[in-house]
Amino acid sequence: MPLPDGFLWGGAMAANQVEGAWRAGGRGPAVTDVQTYKPHADPKEYAIHHVVTLDSIREAMSTDDTTYFPKRRGIDFYHRYPEDLALFAEMGFTVLRVSIAWTRLFPTGEETEPNEEGVAFYLGLFTEMRRLGIEPLVTLSHYDQPLALALKNNCWLDRSTIALFERFARTCFERFGHLVRRWLSFNEIDSITRHPFTSGGIVPETVEGDLVQAEYTALHHQFVASASVTRMLHEMWPDAEMGCMLTALTTYPNTCHPDDVAATQAKERMLYLCTDVQAAGAYPPLALRALERRGVTVPFAPGDVELLRAHTVDFISFSYYMSMTESVRPDAERTPGNTVLGVKNPYLESSEWGWQIDPVGLRITLIDLYDRYGKPLFIVENGLGMRDELTEDGRIHDPYRIDYFRRHFTEMIRAVDEGVDLRGYTSWAPIDLISASTSQISKRYGFIHVDLDDLGHGTGERRRKDSFWWYQKVIASNGADLG
Template structure:
């Protein structure tokens, strides 16, 4: 319906906050009954500019199981949120958070993934976390699987390669929905579900030594199993807690053509399709036709069982959440200089600046993304990751003057407001890493995102003291003014 009313700013119930993952903050990797997770066998990267997760092989996996090091495997220690959650959430509340996105450590609930009964101590931990959130009026936004499935499922079933893992996942989701009914209003099934096509961290499946074609076959089949598991979880959630909402989560890669040449435009369109395929399935409830040719050309034959198509159709998500860090440029010319960042590979854009890790900064790209996703799906959108990883310097008087982070976030929030004026329905914004944490890709501490500094170095040395940065006070004003004071 045509309306002369154009929104002037963020809605009154906008969910301002921050986002973390259990494997990057919790620590306590081997206490209170917790099992080891797939995230905790990925070695710390040897190169700061290495944007991908270190490959996990059968040999490296055996080494990781024998090794109890938290220096080689920093995600095992995190920032000890397990023992600091009250302090950390209190700091989030001081900033005025309306929402806190966190994930459940699957191996804390089912240590090996295949137990008949959940680990009560794990459930109690999240009871306490949600109680503290409620105390401060913070809405938990809970990711069920964030690159951290129990390693036991890799050893038993090669992760998501086998269909049996669907049953283990829906056993977990049933426990979570029943336990936290009324406490958690917003759920996400899989973090950046498109990461499955990048291998182990997304699939929990070893595929070393396989030819590229077989790797892609395995990964897309694993992804199909995740699609089914997600749809079944949506149906469970709607039945167990009709008041709750459950969404998908995509690592959004905004892609531009290098030139107006039709071949470059088509190359960018293809990259866009390969990125939005995941949400096409989860939001629209079916595989898009354009993937038929992609599967055919790449020799991929997915195995469906009777009822899969109906399950996808019935288990559509309620909203679409996504991460946005950067954009890329592509062309049909393979002989180009590429840049990296959050699973993006593309040509450097001469019109954009880059972070210290080579991630190109494109606030307007966020507005473009919001408009494209809204036009395509017409479901509420939720930005659940966006932020700047940088090296922060702690001064002698324990200050961190991170104007560069404020500048990055300010520019992105301005474009969010413009997208709302464009007509986009945006639920909220949870910046990535409101507190410094272990990097997902490199497992270092030096790459800091937080409004809150954590006194810990890459080797795990430090007091773990929490220190407010300049951006802490800036974001507090942003939230208090509902995005008006930037």
């Protein structure tokens, strides 16, 4: 069955992974600017890339090096965005998901007036997108908390950050609202319990007391901030929409043993917590009880409950890369996924990085989310990181990427045929970029090749891969031609 008219096709990327120019135009340092690339580390060992201490932050900030801090250089989208947008338009994009770097507008997060050079950059970006017929889908917070706030008070652990984020959001709505209709508040908001520094600006060694408590305190502050800026957006731009963004970590029982089923059920309850709060407007009782049993207290302040209930999101977006299984067996083999380790599924193939490929899981995820919440959905991340080879004639043949997307699009269309209200799809990523987890560029996602290696050597030249032409055909046919 065909996808509905008006279905949005495009790609997704984050400021901290593409823009570079980390000192340009008055931008302040963000938490991602102190994350290193370790060339001799096993890329499957995710955790080693996210060990952050006060000493490592001080060492990072003592240098302007971009070789071992790849997110400082990105792919120079800051200077080359007209060229890249032209390529996206050539593919036929009708939507592009990007994020606004908080520290381009407010370098420390605490300024009372925005940095006009940063405002000018995003005005230029969104204006050019609109000129090309590409709708901006804009994430307010995508793993780029101001480093100054992280060092001052662990950023989202302190409730005062809510007001600072409100100021940032109001500026975005005031200055860009005439160009941007769809917004997301926090990227993968649930990830704060997996990497609290990147998602919440929390430096673990400086936390007094239990780190898990700190993570859920910061998460609650983000919930409140999300509801507050959703109210703000609706007041300022009544026709605009705010969405939440979930990491879809679809999990199956590893066996039909009741204990595996029960363990999976308990895991899913916490995976859905963030969407329950943002889309349904309240903490579910069983999730609250699970937190209580872990010794976690949610720091409700007067008015929080009412705010969360009254200002839920307009649509639900999510990332989907892989699925996993759950088992109570302590010796069960585990494999990496999107910032997590899960029990390996023997029925699925895996990428070089251990991520298991499960197209049917995308259909399952779409149906589960729509059945649970009844709100419009948007797939805002989905893709395959692989090593690409440049041939002698300067081409990149990537049938593995085409096969990945073909299989996922097939299942996506099946879910829509079953009745799921899906508004659009943005691949991660339309162009090669710096990986969030490993800070590599050799883990390539794009339809467009960028001539840079993991240490930043290369010309930065953009080249169309075979998948570029295939995706162009898919978009032109609105998903009817997947051949």
